[in-house]
Amino acid sequence: MVARPKREIRSYFLKVKCPKCGNEQIIYSHASIPGGVRCLVCGTLLARTSGGKVILEDGVEVLEVLGKIETKR
Ligand SMILES: [Zn+2]
Numbered sequence: 427m428v429a430r431p432k433r434e435i436r437s438y439f440l441k442v443k444c445p446k447c448g449n450e451q452i453i454y455s456h457a458s459i460p461g462g463v464r465c466l467v468c469g470t471l472l473a474r475t476s477g478g479k480v481i482l483e484d485g486v487e488v489l490e491v492l493g494k495i496e497t498k499r
Pocket of ligand 1: 445446448449467468469470
């Protein structure tokens, strides 16, 4: 168990490829979408949400990590 400080969440965007239809989509690292993040084209589940960082499904390929955003104020 790792205790994490609540402020200063490091979030970023992932460019992923749908294993089923090949659609490239950008997902947020800390998305909180009930049921998970789905492919906009075919509806395949790409990542599960866990209350923190998303967990990518098997076969989902990360093409790029985009712009780390630091939430700090
Ligand atoms: Zn798809």
